[in-house]
Amino acid sequence: MANPAAPSAEPHRPSAILATLKRLGFGVAVAVPDGWLGEILVRIEREPTMRLVRATHEEEALAIACGTRLGGLRTAMFVQNAGVLSMGAGMVSLAQRYQFPLLMMVSYRGTVEDPVFYHAPKGRVTEPVFKGFGLAYARTDRNRPIGPQIEEAATFAEEASCPFALLLSREDVQW
Amino acid sequence: MVNSVRPSRADYYRVLADRLPTNALVVTALGNASYLWAAMHHTPQNFYVEDAMGLALPLALGLAIGQPARPVVVVEGDGAVLMHLGALVTVGAVGPRNLTVLLIQNGVHAASGGQALTNAALDLAQLARSAGIAHAENVTTPEAFASAMGSATTGDGPQVLVLATNPDVEVVRPPIALDPVLTKHRFMSAIGAPRYIPILFGGGGLERE
Numbered sequence: 001m002a003n004p005a006a007p008s009a010e011p012h013r014p015s016a017i018l019a020t021l022k023r024l025g026f027g028v029a030v031a032v033p034d035g036w037l038g039e040i041l042v043r044i045e046r047e048p049t050m051r052l053v054r055a056t057h058e059e060e061a062l063a064i065a066c067g068t069r070l071g072g073l074r075t076a077m078f079v080q081n082a083g084v085l086s087m088g089a090g091m092v093s094l095a096q097r098y099q100f101p102l103l104m105m106v107s108y109r110g111t112v113e114d115p116v117f118y119h120a121p122k123g124r125v126t127e128p129v130f131k132g133f134g135l136a137y138a139r140t141d142r143n144r145p146i147g148p149q150i151e152e153a154a155t156f157a158e159e160a161s162c163p164f165a166l167l168l169s170r171e172d173v174q175w
Numbered sequence: 176m177v178n179s180v181r182p183s184r185a186d187y188y189r190v191l192a193d194r195l196p197t198n199a200l201v202v203t204a205l206g207n208a209s210y211l212w213a214a215m216h217h218t219p220q221n222f223y224v225e226d227a228m229g230l231a232l233p234l235a236l237g238l239a240i241g242q243p244a245r246p247v248v249v250v251e252g253d254g255a256v257l258m259h260l261g262a263l264v265t266v267g268a269v270g271p272r273n274l275t276v277l278l279i280q281n282g283v284h285a286a287s288g289g290q291a292l293t294n295a296a297l298d299l300a301q302l303a304r305s306a307g308i309a310h311a312e313n314v315t316t317p318e319a320f321a322s323a324m325g326s327a328t329t330g331d332g333p334q335v336l337v338l339a340t341n342p343d344v345e346v347v348r349p350p351i352a353l354d355p356v357l358t359k360h361r362f363m364s365a366i367g368a369p370r371y372i373p374i375l376f377g378g379g380g381l382e383r384e
Contacts, residue, residue: 024380028241030237053236053237055265056262056265059259062230063234063259064233064236064240065237066234067237068237070237070359071239071366072241072242072366073241074381089227093226094230094234098359100359154378155373158373159379
């Protein structure tokens with residue numbers, strides 16, 4: 001819980017994520033929530049210029065995102081890293097094979113900062129699996145504002161015609 | 176259950192080609208769903224999904240969201256839909272009025288040679304209704320399909336039509352190369368989708384040409 005009396009040295013990073021997506025013209029977000037993503041998805045749902053699609057599974061979410069992008073909408077995904085682990089076939093045979101530019105906002109569970117112990121096995125394999133998929137990705141830098149990092153990721157996805165995963169810490173994305 | 180008196184996929188495709196609105200977009204699943212449709216009715220407004228089994232339906236859902244003014248028809252197989260049953264739930268929740276789902280129920284995994292399904296006798300229309308898609312029916316003849324298609328593309332969807340079909344495990348040779356990136360660019364150009372315009376050293380955005 002933030003102390004309202006304490007001045008904040010940095011803008012609220014989840015708010016900056018939302019503001020950046022709006023500024024860049026993202027019209028739709030496709031998501032499967034986790035504990036860190038829950039509130040930002042509610043905020044997206046309230047945005048008049050964005051549409052949130054809640055999918056039942058991350059591979060399904062990936063295909064929906066490919067479809068919205070095919071239809072001309074700039075599209076972001078919000079999923080947990082475990083969800084990327086479970087979408088491997090769709091990642092390589094649909095998103096990468098057809099070269100869909102997608103911005104994947106991925107909550108990075110199972111790092112040393114994550115208090116939930118059972119996420120650890122997923123955290124340990126996340127980046128090796130991403131490399132195995134050939135999935136372009138970056139971890140956010142907590143010493144930089146989040147907005148430009150999102151713009152760089154979104155630009156990379158478009159200019160390389162591929163999905164790009166931005167691995168988010170809790171302070172980045174939990175509202 | 177599969178039996179020999181069922182119509183063929185081609186019987187239904189002839190009706191589909193005849194009843195399809197001129198501005199409709201068609202997404203076809205892997206195997207003969209795509210190959211036969213390309214052979215019978217190739218247009219730039221077709222998006223052929225190769226491989227990615229079970230993902231034609233959710234992709235078409237996204238397309239229906241992105242192109243709300245156009246009817247979107249997706250041809251998916253019974254085996255494929257079983258792989259991602261959750262997509263039916265999402266279609267029911269989103270409720271895109273412009274989406275028509277044609278489920279080819281041939282009782283086998285035809286695209287991979289005709290292997291048995293986990294359950295070939297499911298009432299897929301009932302399953303779709305339970306998933307929140309009010310307009311869902313089982314269709315057993317091309318004539319009934321023609322009648323159903325008449326109302327399927329009027330914007331009152333989503334609608335699911337389950338087409339009882341004989342298995343067609345003989346692979347149809349498509350008349351065109353189904354290069355995935357070419358398919359995508361041809362499709363997006365045909366529908367006038369905005370394309371990404373880069374700005375040197377500074378990102379870019381989607382713009383219509």
